[in-house]
Amino acid sequence: MALLHVTSPHATSSQRTGALMRQVMLATLPGLAVLTWLFGWGTVINVIWAMLIAAAAEAAVLKARGKPVGLYLRDNSALVTAVLLALAIPPTAPWWLTLIGVGSAIILAKQLYGGLGMNPFNPAMVGYVLLLISFPVEMTRWLAPGAAPDLATSWQLFLDRYPGADALTGATPLDSFRTWAGDASALAAEPILQGRFAGLGWEWVNVAFLAGGLYLLWRRIITWHIPVAFLAGLGLCALPFWLYDPVRFASPLFHLFSGAAMFGAFFIATDPVSAATSRWGRLIYAALIGVLIWVIRSLGGYPDAVAFAVLLLNLAAPTIDYYTQPRTYGHDKPKRGTG
Amino acid sequence: MSLLSLFRPARTESGRKLHDFHGGIHPPQRKTLSSEAPIRPGPLSATLVLPLNMHLGAPALPCVQVGDRVLKGQILAEASGPVSAPVHAPTSGVVRAIEPRPIQHPSGLDALCVVLDSDGEDRWTALTPCPDYRDMPRAELVARIRDAGIAGLGGAGFPTAVKVNVRDSQRIEQLIINAVECEPYITADDRLMRERAEGVIAGIQVLQHLVQPMETLVGIEDNKPEAIAAMRAAAAGTGIEIVTVPTKYPSGGEKQLIRVLTGKEVRSGGLPADVGVVCHNTGTAWALHRLVTTGEPLISRITTLTGTAFAEPGNVEVLIGTPVADLLAFGGVPQPHTGRLIMGGPMMGFSIENPLAPVVKTTNCIIAAPLSELPEPEPEQPCIRCGACAEVCPADLLPQQLYWYSKASEFDRAQHYNLMDCIECGACAYVCPSHIPLVQYYRYAKGAIRQQAAEHQKADRARERFEARTARIEREKAEKEAKRQARLEANRQKSSPATSVAAATPAADPVADLKKAVGEASSAYKAAVKIAKEAEEQGADNAADLRAEADQLKARADELKIALRDAKANAPAAVAPTAQAAPADPVADLKKAVGEASSAYKAAVKAAKEAEEQGADNAADLRAEADQLKARADELKIALRDAKASAPAPTRPAPASPAPAAPPAVSLSTAPESPTAQANAEDEASAEAERAKRAQRMKALKTAFNMSHKQWKEASAALERAERDGLPDVDTHRARVDKLKKKADLAKAQLNELVEAAKADMKASTGTDLKTLKLQAARAESTVREKTAALATAREAGDEERINVLQQELAAAEQQALETARTLKQAVAEQGLSDGDDA
Secondary structure (H helix, E strand, C coil), X not given: CCECCCCCCCCCCCCCHHHHHHHHHHHCHHHHHHHHHHHCCHHHHHHHHHHHHHHXXXXXXXXXXXXXXXXXXXXXXXXXXXXXXXXXXXXXXXXXXXXXXXXXXXXXXXXHXXXXXXXXXXXXXXXXXXXXXXXXXXXXXXXXXXXXXXXXXXXXXXXXXXXXXXXXXCCCHHHHHHHHCCCHHHHXXXXXXXXXXXXXXXXXHHHHHHHHHHXXXXXXXXXXXXXXXXXXXXXXXXXXXXHHCCCCCCCHHHHHCCCCHHHHHHHHCCCCCCCCCCHHHHXXXXXXXXXHHHHHHHHCCCCCCHHHHHHHHHHHHHHHHHHCCCCCCCCCCCCCCCC | CHHHHHHCCCXXXXXXXCCCCCCCECCCCCCHHHHCCCCEECCCCCEEEEXXXXXXXXXXXXXCCCCCEECECCEEEECCCCCECCEECCCCEEEEEEEEEECCCCCCCEEEXXXXXXXXXXXXXXXXXXXXXXXXXXXXXXXXXXXXXXXXXXXXXXXXXXXXXXXXXXXXXXXXXXXXXXXXXXXXXXXXXXXXXXXXXXXXXXXXXXHCCCEEEEEEECCCHHHHHHHHHHHCXXXXXXXXXCCXXXXXXXHHHHHHHXXXXXXXXXXHHHHCXXXXXXXXXXXXXXXXXXXXXXXXXXXXXXXXXXXXXXXXXXXXXXXXXXXXXXXXXXXXXXXXXXXXXXXXXXXXXXXXXXXXXXXXXXXXXXXCCCCCCCCCCCCCCCCHHHHHXXXXXXXXXXXXXXXXXXHXXXXXXXXXXXXXXXXXXXXXXXXXXXXXXXXXXXXXXXXXXXXXXXXXXXXXXXXXXXXXXXXHHHHHHHHHHHHHHHHHHHHXXXXXXXXXXXXXXXXXXXXXXXXXXXXXXXXXXXXXXXXXXXXXXXXXXXXXXXXXHHHHHHHHHHHHHHHHHHHHHHHCCCCCCCCHHHHHHHXXXXXXXXXXXXXXXXXXXXXXXXXXXXXXXXXXXXXXXXXXXXXHHHHHHHHHHHCCCCCCCCCCCCCCXXXXXXXXXXXXXXXXXXXXXXXXXXXXXXXXXXXXXXXXXXXXXXXXXXXXXXXXXXXXXXXXXXXXXXXXXXXXXXXXXXXXXXXXXXXXXXXXXXXXXXXHHHCCCHHHHHHHXXXXXXXXXXXXXXXXXXXXXXXXXXXXXXXXXXXXXHHHHHHHHHHHHHHHHHCCCCHHHHC
């Protein structure tokens, strides 16, 4: 008899890492659709291009490391990194910007640390911050919502052959608010700030990512801890200041539906590899990201702050885990430290 | 989900507040495969295999012989300890063998089994039921349960008699009957409760009678409505509460069920009884019911046969010992079966290695599943730290951290993360999207930790043993010392009249003699050091040189011996009216002598150790010599003590050893008592010098012999090699061998001559010879052995009077042996002989 000799448990759930990652990519589709509707085909081109680079980079490094390429590629983690980074890059980005960003994310931030599961930092955010610091002009060249260029223009921009690229760009709501904060009339006059409840256009981007995030929650791909704590940290931090001075400080709603808030809460901070792992740890981790985002947006030098906040809290995750171990059944109190 | 249940604790119909435990999973139940058919009687196998370790605790001891004819229910093997259970014949037949057979054990090792050939008649032995168990003494009922071999039918197989025998000091608040059956596939308890609820309730009442709980709760998962209804009906009016618990794996885990029903937590490492809870399984209750109503021991159980490979899945009342293969055939599993074959449930069961393994008391389920149903495990992928495992862990552990540390063999850290609280339920591995066999990692780490702990314990025990031994030796030494002191005191008192005469006689200059002796000793010491250095330089093959070094050291000890005697003899003379300056000297010299003797002993021990390590031939000799030196040093110490004690008083100290034959060296110092004695002394002195010279020569010869003998051996080996390999220089080797052999023989012959001369000399001077002395020593030693043996026998018999007599006799014999041994050593040493020279 050809019997299997394996230890228990003999039954396993149908969850697969590859399938989980695919679900995450699926959940970004609403956000991608809204971005395309607002800013043209640039983001779609970026996403496809980034996925190609990520798969190639991952395969190359895996081969160099002597790992089974097929098995590891099937976990789809590199593609998720590529999609997330491509969604964060402006739609006007030339091909080489994405290449550098995704290449560093996969090779430097992920594989050099030992591949999936071993990276201390969120690879997509490492790539994003690297680009933001190295190529600030290209990385802030967002378009005015609604003035979406056609496919040909987007393609020219992608190939870096469009002469008047700078002419197309417009400030994001967060940018504008930073510029005019404290000046009530200017704020009222700025068209991009005149959305239904947050920045024009960008509010719908965030709504779309929120929808995707809720889908992930519904499919139990992520737990509620990180998004809820993230948004609560950001919103509750913004609330008292907005009440104190609504001209200088943006409303909680504006914060929650601007920039990469929803994207960060459901897709970036929830990256399990670089997040804290215990239940309380995740709550603290995400809440602190939210607080840090508000601090950098309102008091710092950058208009948006998801990437910086996430990377800083990635650093703190092991320490947070250190102090937030659960109380094991049969023990009086939780343990601390690592023994 | 968990948030909601946190705010709204579940309550049962009866208003009992239910608690939740962290985590848990909801795997597909797949219970309807087997739950709908009534319980069938199982097959009667031609051969039944009954492992002796079916239960937790000590294996049972067979009490039948191969070839014995046994009846159904007859005992085959007895319980062998407080935590053990007997094994009974499940049917009538003949004991074919008592031998190791494959069983279902995670180790995959065979275990001792009684193999029973069924005779097909299934004839019962006489049974004695006890329906009036309530009137029986409690101990008797517990004994009946023990004799019936009932062990927990749920999981671990803990002997029921031990569990029901709660201590009076333990107040049991809740008796919990675990009828949760939370693992997928298994329906044995479900069917049992549906069909035989009255019997189960009656069995629970036996447990109630024994445990006397304040309340009795039967926990059943809400996925078994028929069983719940049947149990409710049967339990009406009994005070037994049937509690419906929400379906969640692993709510049937003992600790989890206790938490769900009572809110109590069993402390880590503790027992449920510590929190006033006792847990039993439904099947156990049924077995108790059978015992009291019919007197049947535990010889059968209800086992679920399930999995899509079974043509006829369902529950079967199967005889314990039935091979799994017979059940597969009985249930219509097509042969050959491929895929999974599991004993137990899909979450915690074990793969069956060999289908000939029998059903045991804890076998609640057999799953035969093709790969389409339970596929091969997928390849392990990297952990993505998703934390799904921590979400489902019923013990609220961090499985991910346990995994990292187990994998890295960082067991301290794994233990810090409470690895040992893992119940191996498999929920973490079930949900892991990376298919990491987490439980396997934990089992590995737990096993390694247990092994480490066992080794640690072993080392501790060895250390304790060693310390106890050292303490005993110390104590014995002290006792001997005390005895010797007493004896010396007695001798001194006896000899004091004689010494007062001796003290009055004039004495030669003892200081000069002593100085000379010390000078010789130190020069001998220097020589020994030189040789030791040379030996060190030569490296490994220095055994012979070390021997020489030891000889030198011995020689020096001999000189010191002479000095000692001088001192002893002169101490009283020095304090005599003539010489007042002397008294300090002997003591000081003795002190020096003692120090040097003990350092000589240490050096000799070191040499012997090195020789032993190198496996040298003469290691034993060196060791013996070291022992001699030790004895010598001890004697010197005693002499020193005596000298100290007697120095201020005008009494002559007793000789260290009241040797029956006074060694000739004594005469050197005691001689000059008269003019004639003066002349004698000169003769003696020259004789002594000659002897010393001879001793030196003997030593040199011994060294020469040892070295040439060793070289000869090496050369012989070289020659052999050369002959074997056909090397051209065979003749050269042969010549060398011959030459060395001659040299060794010559040295030996010369040595023997000297030895003979020394022996003759000794006989002439002492009136006794070495052989007689040796015989005496051997006799004394054998007396000691005899007495020791007799004493041990008497101690065993507890004969107080005889022990006392023997103890005294033994003490006397020991003293005798000590004295003869010392005399022998002295005599040998003074002649410059060693023990081996007698042959």
